[in-house]
Amino acid sequence: MWSQNELTERLNLHLPIFQAPMGGYTTPALAAAVSNAGGLGGLGMWGFSAEDAERRIAGFRQQAGGALNVNYPLWEDPGDLTNTSLPMRELLQAFYDKAELGPLPTPVASAGVVSPDHLAMLQRVKPEVVSFHFGLPDPDIMEAIKAAGIFVLCSATTVAEARLLEARGVDGIIAQGAEAGGHRGTFSGVDISLQPGLFSLLPQVVDAVRVPVIAAGGIADGRTIAAALMLGASAVQLGTAFLRCDEADVPDAYRLALSSANDNSTQVTRVLSGRPARAIRNRLVDELSASCAEPLPFPAQLGLTDPLEASGDQELTPMFAGQSAALSRELPAAELLRTLAEETGRRLAAFD
Ligand SMILES: Cc1cc2nc3c(=O)[nH]c(=O)nc-3n(C[C@H](O)[C@H](O)[C@H](O)COP(=O)(O)O)c2cc1C
Structure with a gap:
């Protein structure tokens, strides 16, 4: 069954489909709708106080019983x-x-940090997954999060970054191809023009590490999900595809631009x-x-x-937005998940 593997079992998911945490664009209602439809909902914690972050997680819990991924981009104070x-x-x-x-x-x-207040909140509230962008926090913070039984993910944009993350003890790696919308998750100083697209990056990361690999970048429908699974991904993470969902907090002008985007937008x-x-x-x-x-x-x-x-x-x-913005659809999140699952099953069945 394409929809089940060790990772989905560990996180108790019906589908290996993650909704990318995208700062304030992602709402508790969006994450809950994804979770209730069998995927992994994600909430960005960027810019939120620990109190507000806890309120967002409580908002998710009121609407959903499944797993949640909360996300911290990390950077230094300039x-x-x-x-x-x-x-x-x-x-x-x-x-x-x-x-x-x-x-x-x-x-x-x-500075983007996991502050002591945020860490205490995470230890108390225990979201199932904490993910990082732009690298990992200090080892003591990583250890404290892992000791709370939380599954830790981080984005990598090259094989070398994936190896560094595995050596630092992550439980899974998000392989972010060059197609991806939003910030490049790179943290090793590698030139942006040298970062591969997902079709090249994904199988090479899968070969290089033992932890599960989640594919991100340009995935937006059943074809692209099936392709990522065939290239060895344990799950996929979609960002741009969720921006046009009713539950996303995205302004009208932005939605309009997404609806008329093409492959070179x-x-x-x-x-x-x-x-x-x-x-x-x-x-x-x-x-x-x-x-x-x-x-x-x-x-x-x-x-x-x-x-x-x-x-x-x-x-x-x-x-x-990512290079597959033109494949995005204006649908409620639950319907998008159902459609993605149905399309993926149909695509993969064609190879039986
Ligand atoms: C609007 C937007 C905001 C994003 N913000 C974050 C973020 O705060 N943290 C993060 O880890 N990834 C963020 N991402 C990147 C996603 O995690 C993921 O790598 C990307 O969306 C995958 O490519 P796709 O947009 O083609 O699906 C963002 C992506 C978009 C489109």
Whole structure:
């Protein structure tokens, strides 16, 4: 049975389909709908206090009885930003002026960490899975999370990164192909242009590690799920495909852009957040890129570009998405899961 393996048994899932945790775009209602339909729901913890994070997890628990994946992107504090990237700020102010959004906010430096408050919350609430992006936390935090019986995942964009993660004790690896929407999960300093697409990356990671491998990047329908399973994935993680679900907190302009995307609508760029991320090309991306002005350090740049979403204009809104955005469908999450499962079963049955 294609839908069951050691990983799905360990996490008590009916389907090897994970909904990617995507910061504030992912809601307890989305994660719960995915979980109730047999997949693994995911919630982003980025930017949420431990109290709010706990509230989000409680919201999920009220609506679902299954497993939950909570996610922490990790990064270092870039320090004082007082005089950093002034040409970029000037450019962005012109966008704010056009959209009548007032003065640009003061950039804020921050670090992405599992704070003591968050760790205590995780130990108390015990989500079934904790996943990391941009590498792993310090060994003592990893140990504390694992000691609480939580399954730990992290994204890798190359075989070398996958090997590093296995050596650090992760329970599973998310192989993130270059097609993937959102931030590249890379943490080893490897050049972005050297990171492989999923068709190359996945079987090589599967060969290199013993832990289960979850495939991510460009997966959006039964064909792509079946292909990932055939290449050795124990599960798939879909991000962009869930952005058009009713339960996702995605603005209308962004949804509209997803609905008209094609195979060459996206590019990897640093101009939206300060870190390489795949997003839909629009006037904001084009003009910031053409200027060659240096973005502020991650995620201060996003703190300045994100409010442009209030313009309601898809040319000014940051819209992270993968290369298979055109395969995404506007469906409630439960129906999307049912459709994906049915399509995958049908595809695989053709090889019997
Ligand atoms: C809008 C968006 C936001 C994302 N945010 C996160 C995140 O906060 N943490 C994370 O681990 N991955 C994040 N990702 C990446 C996903 O985990 C996954 O690698 C990616 O969505 C897979 O490619 P796909 O979008 O083609 O399905 C995000 C992806 C998108 C599209």
